[in-house]
Amino acid sequence: MSFPIYQDLDHDITRIDTAMVREELAACYLLRGGDEFAVIETGTHHTVPIVLDLLAQRGIDRGRVKYVIPTHVHLDHAGGVGGLMQALPEATLLVHPRGARHMIDPARLVAGATAVYGEAAFRETYGEILPVPEQRVRTPGDGDEVTVGDRRLVFLDTPGHANHHFCVYDPASAGIFTGDTFGLSYPPLTTEKGPFILPTTTPVQFDPTALQASIGKLMKLQPARMYLTHYGPVEDPGPLAERLRGMVDDYVDLAERVAGGVGDDRLEAALRSALRDYLFRHAREHGCELSDQRLDALLGMDLTLNSQGLAVWLRSRRAA
Incomplete structure (x- = not known):
């Protein structure tokens, strides 16, 4: 049985695999409200034809997509924004x-990622990153709302993973599209005990205090489920939030302990091992x-990125 690129969830939401690196690494979502649609998260530029194929399969005119909504501008979430906006003539980009x-x-963004990955690897992973005309961009603030047909979406400023991060609350599903604020939970790690969730501390703006506050902010809404970018929906998020917040504290303790025992030249490698x-x-x-x-x-990949992010956080504390 082949892996399902598209999965219809309840509440008129479809999970789309972005085809980044491997199956079940990153997802985006098509949300329907009446006769209008929104795409939440975009994956990379390579994801654009996957989204457009879904619209074609469902007989959805591209002009009915009202919004494109990345939770933040890291390229696994927003790399496909420019390509989608070119293909969706009536869409408005909603971004932090x-x-x-x-x-x-x-x-x-391109220069920074190319410096990390190299030109060839960057193009293979992310493809072309296209600009969006300024007049097609809106920047909702904390608590702002938009409608998709008869459906209301609420934007929540949620720093901690990145300063340019919001989450999107969908009262119709009692769910929140969490980007990276509510961590990662890859389906192959799910057991009889439920999803295995872990924080993500990728560089360069990890802030554990802000992240703890953002998780708490999400849970005050008493959501029934979270729609993770990495990866897919998780139900009953209360126990997951407790575990996640405990692991954020553990990451901080681990980072401080490791930093006390190695020089800066070995910090990232030691953090990754720990x-x-x-x-x-x-x-x-x-x-x-x-x-x-x-x-x-x-x-x-997460071990490498998270250790880099913790190292940046430790160094920023020393410099403060």
Whole structure:
């Protein structure tokens, strides 16, 4: 049986696999309200034809897509924004006020990512990053609302993972599109105990205090479910929030302990090793029976990025 690129969920929401790197790594969502639609998260430029194919399969005119909504401008969430906006003539881009300039002129985003990955790897992973005309961009603030047909969406400023991050509350589903604020939960790590959730501390704006506050802010809405970008919907988020908040504290303790025992030249490698030990141990305690090799395949990229983000956070504290 082939992996389903599209999965229809309840409440007129369809989960779309963005085809970034591997299956079940990153998702975006098509949401329907009456005769209008919104695309929440966009994946990379390579995701654009996947979204357009879904619209064609469903007989949805592209002009009925009212909004394109990335939760923040990291390229696994917003790399496809420019391409989608070119293809969706009536759509308005809704983006965090602190991220809008990077969608209007993505040159700095591209330069930064290219410096990290190299030109060839960047193009393979993300493709072309296209600008969006400023007149097609809106920047909702905390508590602002829009409608998609008869459906209301509420924007929540949620820093901690990134300063340019909002989450989107959908009262119709009692769900929240959480971007990276509510962490990661890859389906192969789900066990009889439920989803295995973990924080994401990718560089460069990790702020544990702000992230804890943002998770608390989401939970005050008493959501029934969270729609994660990484990956898919999770139900009954209360216990997951408790676990996630505890792990954020653990990450901070781990980072401070590691930093006290190594020089700066070895910091990231030491953090990665400690994070790997921590997450593998917790996965086993959660009932995960996958091999270490399989866990490395699933979590290796996050281990690298999270250790880099923790190192940036530690260094910024020293400089403050």
